[in-house]
Amino acid sequence: MSVKHALLSASSAHRWLSCPPSALLSKQFEDVPSHFAQEGTDAHALAQFKLERLLGINTKDPTESLKFYNEEMADHADDYSAFVLEQVEKAKETCSDPQILIEQKLSFSSYVPEGYGYVDCLIVADGTLTVIDFKYGIGLKISAESNPQMFCYALGGLALFDGIYETNNIRLIIYQPRKENISEYNISKNELIKWAEEVLAPTAQLAIKGEGEFKAGKHCRFCKAKATCRKRAQYNLELAKYDFDEPATLDKQEIAATLTKIDMLVSWANDVKEYALKEALQGTKFEGFKLVAGRSNRKFADEAAAADIVISAGKDPYEKKLLGITAMTALLGKKTFEEILGGLIVKPPGKPVLVTSDDKRPEHNSAYQDFNENLEEINHDKNS
Numbered sequence: 400m401s402v403k404h405a406l407l408s409a410s411s412a413h414r415w416l417s418c419p420p421s422a423l424l425s426k427q428f429e430d431v432p433s434h435f436a437q438e439g440t441d442a443h444a445l446a447q448f449k450l451e452r453l454l455g456i457n458t459k460d461p462t463e464s465l466k467f468y469n470e471e472m473a474d475h476a477d478d479y480s481a482f483v484l485e486q487v488e489k490a491k492e493t494c495s496d497p498q499i500l501i502e503q504k505l506s507f508s509s510y511v512p513e514g515y516g517y518v519d520c521l522i523v524a525d526g527t528l529t530v531i532d533f534k535y536g537i538g539l540k541i542s543a544e545s546n547p548q549m550f551c552y553a554l555g556g557l558a559l560f561d562g563i564y565e566t567n568n569i570r571l572i573i574y575q576p577r578k579e580n581i582s583e584y585n586i587s588k589n590e591l592i593k594w595a596e597e598v599l600a601p602t603a604q605l606a607i608k609g610e611g612e613f614k615a616g617k618h619c620r621f622c623k624a625k626a627t628c629r630k631r632a633q634y635n636l637e638l639a640k641y642d643f644d645e646p647a648t649l650d651k652q653e654i655a656a657t658l659t660k661i662d663m664l665v666s667w668a669n670d671v672k673e674y675a676l677k678e679a680l681q682g683t684k685f686e687g688f689k690l691v692a693g694r695s696n697r698k699f700a701d702e703a704a705a706a707d708i709v710i711s712a713g714k715d716p717y718e719k720k721l722l723g724i725t726a727m728t729a730l731l732g733k734k735t736f737e738e739i740l741g742g743l744i745v746k747p748p749g750k751p752v753l754v755t756s757d758d759k760r761p762e763h764n765s766a767y768q769d770f771n772e773n774l775e776e777i778n779h780d781k782n783s
């Protein structure tokens with residue numbers, strides 16, 4: 400479904416709570432729908448349909464209109480609906496008539512001017528209000544813990560059912576199947592309202608007026624101003640500064656200090672490059688730069704004609720290649736894939752990567768031999 404976003408929406412709450420003036424600044428930039436956003440919208444439409452059908456609600460099957468539909472998406476939507484149904488059953492253990500709302504518009508405007516958002520599923524029962532958010536992204540693993548988007552939905556849910564159900568506990572659940580992530584966080588109604596009064600409402604007042612401090616950080620990647628924001632540029636250029644002393648080569652501490660800043664710098668640099676290219680393609684001139692044609696590889700002007708010629712020459716022009724795991728899962732669907740191919744799946748250890756020490760993955764066994772094997776592999780990849 401197409402959704403008009405509020406200026407201070409639940410889905411952007413993390414960003415505008417971290418940097419209040421970003422809300423008004425973002426208004427100057429147009430919405431550029433991405434491939435991933437469209438895929439997510441399709442997955443949500445399908446998940447909504449499957450859940451409604453499971454709950455006995457007569458609803459139109461959207462499959463034909465979904466650009467990104469595949470078996471994998473259908474399986475995830477099935478699993479999501481089954482998961483929600485389990486939560487409904489759980490709610491029935493303590494409440495005979497829980498309410499289930501799907502794709503419900505929820506207003507939290509008592510704290511945030513014109514604040515609203517659409518929750519994927521809300522289960523309201525005596526004792527507990529459960530908020531479920533279906534995330535189809537495959538990039539970042541999203542946590543429900545202290546997640547302001549989920550807090551906003553919960554406030555909207557409380558506003559709708561206040562006085563009808565006796566709710567003291569709030570369960571927030573993020574269901575993110577492509578990251579095999581189900582994240583749950585519980586908060587009491589009193590704690591949530593305290594946060595809304597002390598953090599959400601005052602920050603929203605700043606944001607709506609374009610006041611407060613610009614603050615750059617990881618949340619910038621979701622900001623429409625990310626490529627041209629002066630604060631973000633200053634922040635990253637400041638990050639890049641480092642007073643290197645003699646001697647001529649960096650020591651271990653200096654390399655560690657540089658590594659901690661690199662991801663943010665690369666992400667900012669890529670945003671600026673992407674923005675500048677888009678502008679240049681529209682005619683903007685940047686002093687000292689020009690547009691040129693990039694490198695390209697030779698290819699057949701007419702593949703069918705090339706194949707016919709090779710066949711007439713008595714040779715087979717095609718190579719037969721097994722589909723990769725993702726394409727095969729999309730072809731067969733997750734369940735069939737696991738049934739018939741599950742036993743053939745192995746997961747070789749990944750190549751070593753350097754991450755910060757708070758990363759949850761166990762430390763790689765860096766025995767000397769492993770190290771040399773990996774190094775050989777890396778060098779081989781680089782040279783091939």
Ligand code: SF4
Pocket residue numbers: 414418420421424613614615616618619622623624625626628629630631
């Ligand atoms: S890019 Fe970052 S610092 Fe700049 S307005 Fe957006 S969130 Fe704030």
